[in-house]
Amino acid sequence: MADDKVMIIMTSGPDTPRRCATPFFFASLAAAMEYEVTMFFTIDGTLLLKKGVAETVCPKAGGKPVSEFLQDAIEAGVKLLACTASTELHDLQPSDLIDEVKMVGGATMWQIAEDCKTVLTF
Amino acid sequence: MANVRGCNLPDDLYYLVEKHVWAKPMEGGVVRVGITSVAAKLSGGKLAAITVKAKNIGQEVKQAKSIATVESSKFVGPVPAPVTGILLRANEKLASDPNLAVSDPYGEGWVAEMQASDWEAEKDSLAIGAAGIAAYQAKLEAENITCS
Numbered sequence: 089m090a091d092d093k094v095m096i097i098m099t100s101g102p103d104t105p106r107r108c109a110t111p112f113f114f115a116s117l118a119a120a121m122e123y124e125v126t127m128f129f130t131i132d133g134t135l136l137l138k139k140g141v142a143e144t145v146c147p148k149a150g151g152k153p154v155s156e157f158l159q160d161a162i163e164a165g166v167k168l169l170a171c172t173a174s175t176e177l178h179d180l181q182p183s184d185l186i187d188e189v190k191m192v193g194g195a196t197m198w199q200i201a202e203d204c205k206t207v208l209t210f
Numbered sequence: 211m212a213n214v215r216g217c218n219l220p221d222d223l224y225y226l227v228e229k230h231v232w233a234k235p236m237e238g239g240v241v242r243v244g245i246t247s248v249a250a251k252l253s254g255g256k257l258a259a260i261t262v263k264a265k266n267i268g269q270e271v272k273q274a275k276s277i278a279t280v281e282s283s284k285f286v287g288p289v290p291a292p293v294t295g296i297l298l299r300a301n302e303k304l305a306s307d308p309n310l311a312v313s314d315p316y317g318e319g320w321v322a323e324m325q326a327s328d329w330e331a332e333k334d335s336l337a338i339g340a341a342g343i344a345a346y347q348a349k350l351e352a353e354n355i356t357c358s
Contacts, residue, residue, distance in 0.1 A: 113286055116286045116287075117279055117281065117286045120276055120279045120280075120286060120287050120288035121263055121276055121279055121288070122263075122275060122276045122288075152284070160286070164286075164287075
């Protein structure tokens with residue numbers, strides 16, 4: 089049983105690589121602190137979940153790609169949710185996204201936010 | 211001090227091998243806990259922070275649940291409790307120099323002290339002595355981990 093629930097809302101995407109690692113790092117860190125962690129992807133954040141994209145985004149030249157930060161978060165038990173409307177924004181099908189993501193509507197985000205002790209937005 | 215695949219592992223400590231943490235009984239049921247040289251290696255060798263969760267001080271933490279976090283530029287992960295107990299205090303030296311946990315993981319780099327809830331019952335779940343080192347060695351070999 090997690091001590092508390094927290095959520096990270098991820099709106100940054102491949103256009104801003106330097107904004108794309110820390111949210112996953114913070115998510116993994118929160119999981120290591122026994123928080124129950126949800127990342128909610130919307131706007132451009134959803135693009136990071138498109139199969140094959142996170143591998144191509146590097147916050148630091150020559151450093152770890154976002155895919156490794158994403159994988160660390162998944163292994164730490166972070167739940168990934170993506171906003172259905174954001175997939176329409178980018179003409180994506182749910183099947184275009186990695187398997188670990190669950191598609192939800194915006195109302196789910198509000199319900200989780202109400203349940204969470206802390207919500208961060210990137 | 212045993213040297214297993216380049217990792218220093220004292221044979222007088224109790225290990226929760228799966229989690230790469232050690233426990234050392236002190237006086238009055240207090241148990242000092244820390245990370246092993248293996249955990250230090252796996253975390254990338256140069257740490258940015260070790261942070262004991264302040265909210266947990268004075269609270270009971272179950273065995274294998276997180277009492278602290280380790281951060282480096284390459285890694286973030288928990289420091290799981292080797293035993294169930296009340297978290298008494300953090301090693302304040304780590305706040306200014308987290309790398310003590312790498313350079314001296316069994317000495318100055320200890321992470322926290324706990325008041326064990328039932329040490330006598332729980333110590334049997336930990337590895338110690340020659341058999342404990344052998345169990346740890348088996349894990350390192352199975353996962354192809356070396357410290358050198």
